Amino acid sequence: MKKIALISTYCDTPEKIHILVENAKTLKSLGVDVMVNSPLLLESSVTNHFDFYFQTKENPLLQWPERANTFWWKQINQYNKEVILHRDVDDYGWAAVYQIQKLSEIALTYDYDIFYHITYDIIISDKLTQDILNNKINTTFHAINPNDPLDQWNVSPLFIIFNKENLIKFVNNINKDEYIKINGFAEDYIEIILKDIPMTESDFPIKDLITVYNGCDPNLFNYSQSKNYNIFFSHWLNKFSFILYDIKEGNLKILLNDQEVFNIEDLVPQRFDSDGLDINSFKVIFNNEIIEYSNIINNIPRNVINYI
Numbered sequence: 001m002k003k004i005a006l007i008s009t010y011c012d013t014p015e016k017i018h019i020l021v022e023n024a025k026t027l028k029s030l031g032v033d034v035m036v037n038s039p040l041l042l043e044s045s046v047t048n049h050f051d052f053y054f055q056t057k058e059n060p061l062l063q064w065p066e067r068a069n070t071f072w073w074k075q076i077n078q079y080n081k082e083v084i085l086h087r088d089v090d091d092y093g094w095a096a097v098y099q100i101q102k103l104s105e106i107a108l109t110y111d112y113d114i115f116y117h118i119t120y121d122i123i124i125s126d127k128l129t130q131d132i133l134n135n136k137i138n139t140t141f142h143a144i145n146p147n148d149p150l151d152q153w154n155v156s157p158l159f160i161i162f163n164k165e166n167l168i169k170f171v172n173n174i175n176k177d178e179y180i181k182i183n184g185f186a187e188d189y190i191e192i193i194l195k196d197i198p199m200t201e202s203d204f205p206i207k208d209l210i211t212v213y214n215g216c217d218p219n220l221f222n223y224s225q226s227k228n229y230n231i232f233f234s235h236w237l238n239k240f241s242f243i244l245y246d247i248k249e250g251n252l253k254i255l256l257n258d259q260e261v262f263n264i265e266d267l268v269p270q271r272f273d274s275d276g277l278d279i280n281s282f283k284v285i286f287n288n289e290i291i292e293y294s295n296i297i298n299n300i301p302r303n304v305i306n307y308i
Contacts, residue, residue, distance in 0.1 A: 001135050003114040004033040004051075006103035008096060008157070010040065010059070011120060017046055019209055020120040024049040027124070030132050032116065037103050039095075054106065060098055062091040064302040067180050073221045075245070083243065085221045085232050086304035093186030094179055096157060100190075104171040108164070115167050117160040121209040128159065128206065137163040138199050141206040143187075152205070153187040155194060159206050169197050223296050228252075228286045233296065234303040240279060241305045242270055248286075255283040 005027045011017045024034045028049070035052035036042075039059035047053040062068065068088040075083045100117055107115055114137055122128075131139065143156035162170060173193045182189050222230040228248045234241040244252075254261040257280050261270060282293045 001113045002033075002111060003031065003116070003132070003135075004035055004107055004110070004112045005116040005118050006100070006107055007034060007036045007118045007120050008099040008103065009036055009038045009120040010095075011038065011042065012040055016121065016210060017042065021046055021049050023118070023120065023122065023124060027116075027118075027132075030129065032132060033112075035103060035107055036120075037099050052106070054102075056102070058098070058102075060095050062094050062180070064088050067091045067094070068301065069185075071220060081307070084306040085243070086234070086306065087221055087232075088300075088302045089220075093189070094176060096186045097174060097179060097189060098176075100157060101171055101174045104167055108168060108171070113164065115162045115164070117157065117162070119158045119208060122158045123207045123209060125206070127204050131161065131202075137161055138166050138197075139202050140194060140199050141202045141204075143207065144205050153185075153191075154201075155191040156187055156206060157190055158208050160190075166197050166199070170194065223293065224284075225291050225293075226284070226286060226289060228289065229284070231284065231293070232303070232305065233293070233300060234305045235297060235300040236302050236304050240277070240297065242282075243305055250287045251285075253285040255281065255285065257281050258283075 005024075007020070007024070009016075009020055011020050020036070024036070027034055033051040034049070035054075036047070036050045037054045037056060039056055041055060042053070068091050071087045071089065073085045073087075075085070096119075103117070104115070114135060116132070139161040140155045141159050143153050143158055145151035145153075170193060173196075179186075179189050182192065221232050223233055224231045228250060229244055229252065230246045232243050232245075242254075257278075279294050279297050282297055284291050284293065
């Protein structure tokens with residue numbers, strides 16, 4: 001049986017690259033060829049471990065209003081009123097699905113019998129190794145949220161096994177317009193597609209080494225580049241707002257387009273009508289520290305501050 005691993009990647013650190021190489025070595029030792037797709041340039045010392053390497057400029061993250069992931073955080077301010085911070089994060093799920101689609105289309109032009117769709121940082125456990133050695137096909141695996149054992153994805157793109165017939169059915173049903181419509185993440189979309197394809201569910205979960213859950217990121221609602229204060233920005237419907245919290249003792253000033261903004265109070269949002277207002281500069285000055293935030297503000301597709 002000719003077997004190939006189709007590895008999706010976004011390896012932007014030495015740690016991630018090391019994990020990718022080690023997994024490629026492991027798969028090769030199990031008699032599996034390796035095909036890698038990357039939107040980032042990988043050095044030849046890395047790609048020499050692969051049988052196929054495709055570098056692409058494509059990494060199609062989706063932004064509001066097309067699609068975004070939304071998170072909320074509620075605080076109680078010093079006036080005992082609720083402040084709700086609403087943060088939109090680019091949807092990178094389609095980028096993951098798109099890599100899976102492109103890898104599949106390329107791999108199907110070659111003469112392979114078994115196809116392993118793999119995320120670069122999968123932990124290739126003894127049980128997964130046995131499935132590979134036993135030539136198991138058409139199998140999905142569930143993954144458990146390490147931050148919440150009760151939360152799991154029934155189908156994880158970390159590792160899926162296909163034969164050629166089922167991979168053709170799978171890739172032919174990937175559609176961006178349909179992905180945008182779903183209420184959920186890439187895992188949910190892949191599960192929807194696979195419902196009409198005969199697959200077996202594995203009886204054990206899989207895990208990865210580097211897991212990012214935006215909802216658990218302590219800095220998700222803090223754009224500050226200083227340790228002296230936290231700051232959150234909203235930019236929506238021609239309104240620009242910011243809110244400061246957890247401010248240390250010191251002299252803090254804010255300059256908006258080089259004009260000082262006064263009356264900065266902890267957890268009280270300052271609002272401006274940005275219709276016609278170009279935010280050329282937004283400086284936060286804390287004692288002798290000066291940090292410019294205009295580039296961050298101008299690249300926010302949609303955030304909202306609700307002050308109740």
